[in-house]
Amino acid sequence: MNGFFMVVGLILCFLVLLVLYRVIFGPGVFNRIAAISAIGTKTLIILLIMGFLYNRVEMFVDISMVYALLNFIGCIAAAKYLEMEK
Amino acid sequence: MIFRREDIIVSTISRILVPFIQIYALYVIMHGHYSPGGGFQGGVILGASMVLLLLTRGYDEATGRVSENTITLLTSAGVLIYAGIGLLCLFFHGNYLDYGKLAALLHVNPAHARSLGILGIETGVGIAVMAVMYSIFLDISTGGVLPEDEEEQ
Numbered sequence: 625m626n627g628f629f630m631v632v633g634l635i636l637c638f639l640v641l642l643v644l645y646r647v648i649f650g651p652g653v654f655n656r657i658a659a660i661s662a663i664g665t666k667t668l669i670i671l672l673i674m675g676f677l678y679n680r681v682e683m684f685v686d687i688s689m690v691y692a693l694l695n696f697i698g699c700i701a702a703a704k705y706l707e708m709e710k
Numbered sequence: 711m712i713f714r715r716e717d718i719i720v721s722t723i724s725r726i727l728v729p730f731i732q733i734y735a736l737y738v739i740m741h742g743h744y745s746p747g748g749g750f751q752g753g754v755i756l757g758a759s760m761v762l763l764l765l766t767r768g769y770d771e772a773t774g775r776v777s778e779n780t781i782t783l784l785t786s787a788g789v790l791i792y793a794g795i796g797l798l799c800l801f802f803h804g805n806y807l808d809y810g811k812l813a814a815l816l817h818v819n820p821a822h823a824r825s826l827g828i829l830g831i832e833t834g835v836g837i838a839v840m841a842v843m844y845s846i847f848l849d850i851s852t853g854g855v856l857p858e859d860e861e862e863q
Contacts, residue, residue: 686745697762704765
């Protein structure tokens with residue numbers, strides 16, 4: 625089972641690199657915001673998988689929940705900033 | 711300056727989410743002994759919930775709930791709780807922040823007194839961090855110019 629989680633985690637890490645391309649070169653700000661939020665959700669799952677690998681899920685669930693909340697607030701803040709720019 | 715904008719999705723989601731974020735922040739502060747977290751992290755989450763309120767509800771409504779004077783008072787009150795508990799230990803012939811000596815005051819055994827003492831410390835840190843986070847965000851978002859100052863000019 626650990627091997628399965630390891631493989632899934634590595635695939636997700638690779639996907640984060642793919643999305644990172646969109647963050648750096650992506651045309652327009654909205655692509656970047658969407659890409660950053662996608663990276664956030666992938667990081668959340670990677671954190672949980674790390675929790676399974678270390679057999680301490682209950683700790684990593686706490687961290688990943690905080691990560692999800694702050695990701696949401698950061699997304700709203702970026703959108704609000706763009707709205708004020710106009 | 712952040713103004714309120716009628717947006718039903720964002721305002722509804724934030725209205726539902728803010729109480730849960732605050733409960734979770736209290737859990738992080740209270741459960742800091744056993745899981746990752748503690749005063750600083752819980753304070754940051756608490757501050758983030760208030761920042762979310764300010765982002766979605768605008769400056770007027772957010773400061774109507776918690777005014778800038780209250781935030782300034784809370785900043786000092788958090789440090790006062792921290793330093794006060796530390797100094798209290800000095801009066802019971804201990805070192806600074808030596809919670810075990812508080813057992814005489816709380817009528818419990820020293821191990822329990824240490825647990826309660828560190829909880830008090832974490833509460834103080836949490837309040838101070840929350841207030842400082844919120845006041846920094848308030849200063850940045852208003853550019854340091856408050857609406858009252860603009861009216862006077």
